[in-house]
Amino acid sequence: MIQVLLADDEAMIRAGVRAILSKDPGIEVVAEAADGHEAVQGVRRHRPDVALLDIQMPRLDGIAAAARIHRELPGTAVLMLTTFGEDDFIARALQEGANGFLLKAGDPRELIAGVHAVAAGGAYLSRKVADRVVAGLRGGHMANGASRYPVGDLTEREHEVLALLGTGLSNAEIGARLHLVEGTVKAHVSAVLGKLGVRNRVEAAIAAHEAGLTGRRDR
Incomplete structure (x- = not known):
C-alpha cells in the first residue's frame, strides 16, 4: 500500500485529489x-511514501516544504502539483x-501513475509539464538557462x-523491460546521469523528453 500525504491550501482541490486517488486500491491518503x-x-509524523504538494x-x-522533506526525510518522495504559468517555480x-x-488540470490517470512512479523510486513528469519545461530550456528561461x-x-x-x-520507470521496472538485473540498470543510470x-x-x-525519446505514455 502506497501511503500519501496530500497538501493544498484549497479544501476542494484536496477533496478532488483524494477522490481520484481513492479509486486505486493500492494508494491510501494518510494525512492532509x-x-x-x-x-x-505531517511527513515527520506519518512518514508517507509520497508527499503530494501544491x-x-x-x-x-511547496518548494520550501519539498526542500525540507528532501533534506530531513529522503525516504518520502515529493510530487509537485502545478498550474500553467508556474515555470519559474518548477525550475526552483x-x-x-x-x-x-503534475498539472492540477491534467488527466486523473497521470495523478495515479505519478504516485506509483515516484513511490517506486522513479521520476514522473506530466506530458504537458514536460513540454513546458523543454520549451523553457530551449528558450533559456529555466533551470539557469541549461544547455x-x-x-x-x-x-x-x-x-x-x-x-x-x-516515462517514470524505476530501476526494477527498467530491468524488467530490458531483461537486466537491477544492479546493471543502476550502473547504466549512473552512467547516463x-x-x-x-x-x-x-x-x-x-x-x-527534450531528445524525443519518450514517445507517448499510456500508463
Missing part, C-alpha cells in the same frame, strides 16, 4: 495539510529535489535506459 508547514509536520501555499510554500522545485510534477544535453554521447543501451527513465551532466532522475527525464 493546508500549508507547507503542516505538510512537513507549489504555492501559505506560510511555507527541480533544484530542491522534487521527484515529479542542450549531450544525448549523442550515450551508448545504445544507455539511450534505452534514458527513454525509460523519461554522468554523461548528461544532470543531478537526478527528474533532470534525466527532462533530457529524454
